[in-house]
Amino acid sequence: MKIALDAMGGDYAPAEIVKGAVMAAKKFPCEIVLVGDESKIRECLKNETDTDNLKISIKHTSEVIEMGEHPADAVRNKKDSSIVVATRMVKDGECDAVLSAGSTGAAVTAAQLILKRIHGIGRPSIATPIPTPNGVTLLLDSGANVDSKPEHLVQSGIMGALYAEHVLGKKNPKVGLLNIGEEETKGNEQAKETYALLKNLTTINFGGNAEGRDIPQGNFDVVVCDGFVGNVVLKFGEGLATTILKLIKEEVEAGGINSKIGALLLKPVMRNLKKRIDASENGGAPLLGVNGCCFISHGSSDAKAICSGIGIAEGYVKSNVLEHIKTALEKENMLPGKNSATEI
Amino acid sequence: MKIALDAMGGDYAPAEIVKGAVMAAKKFPCEIVLVGDESKIRECLKNETDTDNLKISIKHTSEVIEMGEHPADAVRNKKDSSIVVATRMVKDGECDAVLSAGSTGAAVTAAQLILKRIHGIGRPSIATPIPTPNGVTLLLDSGANVDSKPEHLVQSGIMGALYAEHVLGKKNPKVGLLNIGEEETKGNEQAKETYALLKNLTTINFGGNAEGRDIPQGNFDVVVCDGFVGNVVLKFGEGLATTILKLIKEEVEAGGINSKIGALLLKPVMRNLKKRIDASENGGAPLLGVNGCCFISHGSSDAKAICSGIGIAEGYVKSNVLEHIKTALEKENMLPGKNSATEI
Numbered sequence: 001m002k003i004a005l006d007a008m009g010g011d012y013a014p015a016e017i018v019k020g021a022v023m024a025a026k027k028f029p030c031e032i033v034l035v036g037d038e039s040k041i042r043e044c045l046k047n048e049t050d051t052d053n054l055k056i057s058i059k060h061t062s063e064v065i066e067m068g069e070h071p072a073d074a075v076r077n078k079k080d081s082s083i084v085v086a087t088r089m090v091k092d093g094e095c096d097a098v099l100s101a102g103s104t105g106a107a108v109t110a111a112q113l114i115l116k117r118i119h120g121i122g123r124p125s126i127a128t129p130i131p132t133p134n135g136v137t138l139l140l141d142s143g144a145n146v147d148s149k150p151e152h153l154v155q156s157g158i159m160g161a162l163y164a165e166h167v168l169g170k171k172n173p174k175v176g177l178l179n180i181g182e183e184e185t186k187g188n189e190q191a192k193e194t195y196a197l198l199k200n201l202t203t204i205n206f207g208g209n210a211e212g213r214d215i216p217q218g219n220f221d222v223v224v225c226d227g228f229v230g231n232v233v234l235k236f237g238e239g240l241a242t243t244i245l246k247l248i249k250e251e252v253e254a255g256g257i258n259s260k261i262g263a264l265l266l267k268p269v270m271r272n273l274k275k276r277i278d279a280s281e282n283g284g285a286p287l288l289g290v291n292g293c294c295f296i297s298h299g300s301s302d303a304k305a306i307c308s309g310i311g312i313a314e315g316y317v318k319s320n321v322l323e324h325i326k327t328a329l330e331k332e333n334m335l336p337g338k339n340s341a342t343e344i
Numbered sequence: 345m346k347i348a349l350d351a352m353g354g355d356y357a358p359a360e361i362v363k364g365a366v367m368a369a370k371k372f373p374c375e376i377v378l379v380g381d382e383s384k385i386r387e388c389l390k391n392e393t394d395t396d397n398l399k400i401s402i403k404h405t406s407e408v409i410e411m412g413e414h415p416a417d418a419v420r421n422k423k424d425s426s427i428v429v430a431t432r433m434v435k436d437g438e439c440d441a442v443l444s445a446g447s448t449g450a451a452v453t454a455a456q457l458i459l460k461r462i463h464g465i466g467r468p469s470i471a472t473p474i475p476t477p478n479g480v481t482l483l484l485d486s487g488a489n490v491d492s493k494p495e496h497l498v499q500s501g502i503m504g505a506l507y508a509e510h511v512l513g514k515k516n517p518k519v520g521l522l523n524i525g526e527e528e529t530k531g532n533e534q535a536k537e538t539y540a541l542l543k544n545l546t547t548i549n550f551g552g553n554a555e556g557r558d559i560p561q562g563n564f565d566v567v568v569c570d571g572f573v574g575n576v577v578l579k580f581g582e583g584l585a586t587t588i589l590k591l592i593k594e595e596v597e598a599g600g601i602n603s604k605i606g607a608l609l610l611k612p613v614m615r616n617l618k619k620r621i622d623a624s625e626n627g628g629a630p631l632l633g634v635n636g637c638c639f640i641s642h643g644s645s646d647a648k649a650i651c652s653g654i655g656i657a658e659g660y661v662k663s664n665v666l667e668h669i670k671t672a673l674e675k676e677n678m679l680p681g682k683n684s685a686t687e688i
Binding site: 068132133143146147178179180183187188189191211212213214215216217225226227228229231232233234235236237238239240241242243244246247248250251252255258259261262263264265266268269270272273276277 | 491
């Protein structure tokens, strides 16, 4: 198996990306292609040890898509950018998956334009694993698209359930619709129409409406929502977790000698806690609904996060989820999806 | 000043509500009217001490609106329910504010039907204070309405800014529009249209788009969004905060003797932290946009939360925010609002 890794994407690229690739190549059996500026990548590789026999290669590219650029324009104009070239390697069968910690918009656009959507899927969806006390809840769409139609949310539900089952190993995953109340009649027009469609599906275990609190509490395996809401929730959660840890520090600082000793004794506990609520531990999120394995890591990914992402991407490739999605769409009579297959 | 308190609303009603009223009557100069089942209220009052000279009275009502009931039907049919009678007391000038920890839907509907909306306001908005390291961020609408139009969000911005200034004491409060990116062009249709309107306002300090993480970090004083998104975010935050505290406990349990001693030493720190992130410390949220002071407390409010809510409601009445809103609507040329004044 070969993974195309966007070496130029992310807040700490290329250094941490290259470091992560080396870690992953030592840990997993897959080959890794570092896609990006060859001289910069070689410079970073020099800092790593024991790299001689690793299955790492470099694919040189001359351009980089920056965070602020308009995704569609950038992907169309910068044909030799790392994310475009890496995605094309999957399209051409040279690699089995692409992974990037760069601009999410660019990665999504490149995947849509180059890999294309799965026949019958109206819009791809980012499925982000949110840490919970008993594992993760998959939140999708967490930002690939906004103003989605009910049928797009339904397709997200199907794809999320299959990913949860075949990649995360959840049996008969419980799918919820993110809403503002438990009752079927609650919510905005989008949610009400989506509910009506979801409850008629035969291939997924639809558990009704999920409220905001159900996500971190882990009461559903998969929670479906519009990308606008999902993205807001995701960033709110990151901000809140960081804020709470910051407040604990502040209170410890203000709390005198007892608190400081207490904090010292609790260091291992807090380290474990951080591990459990830290998004980077989860390595990233698949973009579901495109014809190929595309994996999006957090912009702030360090080497460990990249390595973890490569591990999950490997599991994703092996899982055959793409075929399962096609089969499910057929079973749900969504092929060919008149409403869903024609627009981005 | 006289506050009508819905004694029958909330998970711990009437006991905690009555207890909270007694606490508030001892702490604040206002009079409190306990609205609800007189015999039950008297029963609860018996458990309280030193109540002889307190300015507390009882207004008997025979009905209660339960949490599961359809708000509009319930408010229309149960004319002698505590929330309807309490709201009517404000309408009739017998009281200056109404406060309820019962069904939010019922409180909002009662306020809309009985107090009516302020002339020019299309939809009322719940303004919930979210704890941040440096105070609170006001999030509105956090659940009064869904599928709002851009002009409703704009009006929320104006009302939220005036509440933040005159009740929370923030000078020139910075208003943000909740969105999925900083740039003006980001977001769904609703957000893009709202941005275009907000930036042309003259009476508020519009600071551009706010992302999810900006809310808990306190980077804006007021954050405006659709009630669907606001409600999801609010409940997600509650769930996440509870989950993190639960995880800390779990890790301490699993962590051996050092962790347990550490946790003991850190007890005051954790108590302070809980205080700072606990919604009940903030007492509740005003329903802005109706002709009268209506205050909504969390369903799980205990006596302390009710007491704190009464304190803030008192400040709200004194602040004259309703008049400020009317003046601002006039200045922004939103009077009479053709698009906004006709529908609920």
